[in-house]
Amino acid sequence: MGEKITSYMVAKRAGVSQSAVSRVFKPGSSVSEKTARKVRKAAEELGYRPNTLARAMASGRSRIIGLVVAYFENQFYPEAIEKLANTLQANDYHVLMFMSWDETEAPETVINDLLDYQVDGIIAASVGVTDVLTKRCEAAGIPVMLFNRHQNDDKLSAVTSDNFTGGRKLAEFLVRGGHERIAHVAGWDGASTQRDREAGFLSGLAAHGMTLFARSCGNFHRDQAQEAARVLLRAEVRPDAIFVSNDHMAFAVMDVIRSEFKLRIPEDISIVGYDDVAMSEWPCFDLTTVRQPTNRMAEETVRILLQMIENEESLPCRIALDGPLVVRGSARLPVDE
Amino acid sequence: MGEKITSYMVAKRAGVSQSAVSRVFKPGSSVSEKTARKVRKAAEELGYRPNTLARAMASGRSRIIGLVVAYFENQFYPEAIEKLANTLQANDYHVLMFMSWDETEAPETVINDLLDYQVDGIIAASVGVTDVLTKRCEAAGIPVMLFNRHQNDDKLSAVTSDNFTGGRKLAEFLVRGGHERIAHVAGWDGASTQRDREAGFLSGLAAHGMTLFARSCGNFHRDQAQEAARVLLRAEVRPDAIFVSNDHMAFAVMDVIRSEFKLRIPEDISIVGYDDVAMSEWPCFDLTTVRQPTNRMAEETVRILLQMIENEESLPCRIALDGPLVVRGSARLPVDE
DNA sequence: CTGAAAGCGCTAACAG
DNA sequence: CTGTTAGCGCTTTCAG
Numbered sequence: 001m002g003e004k005i006t007s008y009m010v011a012k013r014a015g016v017s018q019s020a021v022s023r024v025f026k027p028g029s030s031v032s033e034k035t036a037r038k039v040r041k042a043a044e045e046l047g048y049r050p051n052t053l054a055r056a057m058a059s060g061r062s063r064i065i066g067l068v069v070a071y072f073e074n075q076f077y078p079e080a081i082e083k084l085a086n087t088l089q090a091n092d093y094h095v096l097m098f099m100s101w102d103e104t105e106a107p108e109t110v111i112n113d114l115l116d117y118q119v120d121g122i123i124a125a126s127v128g129v130t131d132v133l134t135k136r137c138e139a140a141g142i143p144v145m146l147f148n149r150h151q152n153d154d155k156l157s158a159v160t161s162d163n164f165t166g167g168r169k170l171a172e173f174l175v176r177g178g179h180e181r182i183a184h185v186a187g188w189d190g191a192s193t194q195r196d197r198e199a200g201f202l203s204g205l206a207a208h209g210m211t212l213f214a215r216s217c218g219n220f221h222r223d224q225a226q227e228a229a230r231v232l233l234r235a236e237v238r239p240d241a242i243f244v245s246n247d248h249m250a251f252a253v254m255d256v257i258r259s260e261f262k263l264r265i266p267e268d269i270s271i272v273g274y275d276d277v278a279m280s281e282w283p284c285f286d287l288t289t290v291r292q293p294t295n296r297m298a299e300e301t302v303r304i305l306l307q308m309i310e311n312e313e314s315l316p317c318r319i320a321l322d323g324p325l326v327v328r329g330s331a332r333l334p335v336d337e
Numbered sequence: 338m339g340e341k342i343t344s345y346m347v348a349k350r351a352g353v354s355q356s357a358v359s360r361v362f363k364p365g366s367s368v369s370e371k372t373a374r375k376v377r378k379a380a381e382e383l384g385y386r387p388n389t390l391a392r393a394m395a396s397g398r399s400r401i402i403g404l405v406v407a408y409f410e411n412q413f414y415p416e417a418i419e420k421l422a423n424t425l426q427a428n429d430y431h432v433l434m435f436m437s438w439d440e441t442e443a444p445e446t447v448i449n450d451l452l453d454y455q456v457d458g459i460i461a462a463s464v465g466v467t468d469v470l471t472k473r474c475e476a477a478g479i480p481v482m483l484f485n486r487h488q489n490d491d492k493l494s495a496v497t498s499d500n501f502t503g504g505r506k507l508a509e510f511l512v513r514g515g516h517e518r519i520a521h522v523a524g525w526d527g528a529s530t531q532r533d534r535e536a537g538f539l540s541g542l543a544a545h546g547m548t549l550f551a552r553s554c555g556n557f558h559r560d561q562a563q564e565a566a567r568v569l570l571r572a573e574v575r576p577d578a579i580f581v582s583n584d585h586m587a588f589a590v591m592d593v594i595r596s597e598f599k600l601r602i603p604e605d606i607s608i609v610g611y612d613d614v615a616m617s618e619w620p621c622f623d624l625t626t627v628r629q630p631t632n633r634m635a636e637e638t639v640r641i642l643l644q645m646i647e648n649e650e651s652l653p654c655r656i657a658l659d660g661p662l663v664v665r666g667s668a669r670l671p672v673d674e
Numbered sequence: 675c676t677g678a679a680a681g682c683g684c685t686a687a688c689a690g
Numbered sequence: 691c692t693g694t695t696a697g698c699g700c701t702t703t704c705a706g
Binding site: 032056057059 | 691692693694695697698699700
Binding site: 675677678679680681682683684686687688690 | 693694701702706
């Protein structure tokens with residue numbers, strides 16, 4: 001069992017050449033309706049399916065996209081990956097997953113694996129792409145897209161949400177809510193998302209003549225975020241609001257505030273996050289946050305990547321999509337004037 | 338840019354035949370140390386890397402495993418997938434992701450894609466594998482593993498946790514906690530996990546001469562679980578404990594209980610779940626549950642699959658791994674006697 | 675141990 | 691539009 005049906009066998013049965021069969025299965029080829037019918041019939045009867053690998057080999061296009069990920073812990077990524085994979089699938093591409101151990105560096109071996117598989121393109125989500133990766137991919141002519149991150153490298157295309165503006169919106173909102181001691185639990189400083197969100201936030205505060213009351217770093221990890229929250233709350237004077245750099249850490253912070261410090265949210269302290277992952281809406285958290293437009297981000301990422309694959313000359317581009325402030329119950333509301 | 342370095346080029350530079358190069362890069366081939374050194378040196382200088390696709394083509398082994406998934410909404414799956422991907426990667430295999438839209442059926446097109454890519458094996462997580470898939474894969478000689486599900490089909494290998502025993506443990510625990518009106522929020526009946534957990538739970542109750550006080554179905558989805566909870570709680574007489582079929586739904590149920598019915602957990606009602614996903618430990622939920630040994634499940638799944646790939650004759654096998662009851666604060670504790 | 679030669683299954687010019 | 695002819699880059703007998 002498991003006898004492979006080749007295009008050659010189909011050709012013989014249909015009484016045409018092997019290349020005719022190939023053409024019938026390649027969208028956009030010129031074949032007469034008559035030949036196509038014969039071929040399709042024979043293929044059907046034999047249960048023929050074109051071999052993607054052979055096709056990749058011969059054409060130099062694998063229709064495989066390498067997706068480099070890490071940090072599934074943060075719900076945002078599973079959600080995003082699901083959408084990326086679906087969008088890619090709708091375009092007849094598929095995702096080869098590469099787990100990267102380290103947030104700061106895509107190890108040499110992952111890059112090698114990626115290249116060895118002759119992927120047509122790469123999407124890097126949540127990994128700092130090292131120069132090495134960039135250079136090797138450029139040399140190999142493989143386009144790279146950064147998802148939810150950008151780097152100073154001009155040759156890299158990136159899709160993010162507009163983190164600066166989002167941060168600013170959050171600051172506006174807290175200030176209008178009458179908060180006076182606004183603190184920040186930051187993520188990893190190496191990430192552009194962190195830097196942009198914080199910069200936007202600070203600029204929002206500055207616009208009202210305010211500055212950060214306190215700052216503590218959670219590095220985007222739950223346990224570190226909890227520790228960061230403890231530091232903030234053990235202080236002589238406590239903040240009356242905290243902007244946590246992503247929802248994932250915000251949940252951690254909220255847990256600490258309620259279970260360890262017995263404070264109420266938002267009566268005693270307001271919390272806002274960033275991402276709007278599914279859980280943020282759950283009554284237990286009911287988190288005010290900025291939504292990342294994951295669907296559109298995935299669509300744009302795929303669109304740009306495919307364009308780069310099809311059109312060698314297309315220039316790298318960086319896109320920042322706007323996301324709305326989602327007001328829920330975790331932060332005191334502005335008093336309408 | 339992007340000039341491909343082939344084994345032939347390496348061969349020329351090293352002054353050996355192309356097949357010599359091939360042998361050097363194939364683990365376990367017989368090459369003299371001298372040749373190997375020359376080849377490795379030339380390869381290094383040229384920056385040569387073997388082309389996985391060409392290798393797949395020639396050898397008939399792609400080292401690609403198709404992973405069919407859906408339902409990322411439930412944290413259990415991202416966690417499991419991460420582990421599966423890592424384990425596979427450690428064995429020099431990689432994961433091609435296939436998103437399946439429908440929980441009940443792996444659509445025709447997914448199967449085709451899978452087969453077209455010449456995957457060496459398939460892991461189906463969270464999809465009811467239709468007979469079609471099974472048959473086609475068998476015909477193609479591709480081994481299939483079910484992850485966290487089993488089917489009546491004897492030809493399919495499956496790795497699950499011991500859901501029956503787990504369900505039983507939960508029943509024991511609730512009974513010993515003195516609960517008298519024990520209800521169940523069920524998942525999708527088409528899933529073996531649901532049937533096994535419930536059967537074990539019922540048998541546990543029966544052992545103490547008890548039966549289910551009420552039952553309502555949430556189909557493993559958050560919104561349906563919430564509705565199921567409402568039905569249970571709007572009844573004349575409310576349950577004093579609920580076994581929810583997985584943690585994902587348990588969170589939904591807890592949210593409804595607290596925010597809509599203003600009841601306290603566990604003072605007014607006890608909740609237990611199943612899976613022990615990361616969130617279950619969060620103070621906000623602090624859920625008593627049965628742990629699925631995800632790491633071991635992933636390891637076993639990979640081990641068996643690779644064995645089937647390497648050894649055509651290895652028989653299908655079904656494994657159910659034991660998982661511990663994890664006691665936290667969401668259910669009243671048994672009074673020690 | 676090593677080289678030569680024959681493919682793996684398909685695509686892509688190239689004539690016709 | 692169609693068949694012929696080369697490969698894609700590697701593995702794998704098979705002699706030597």
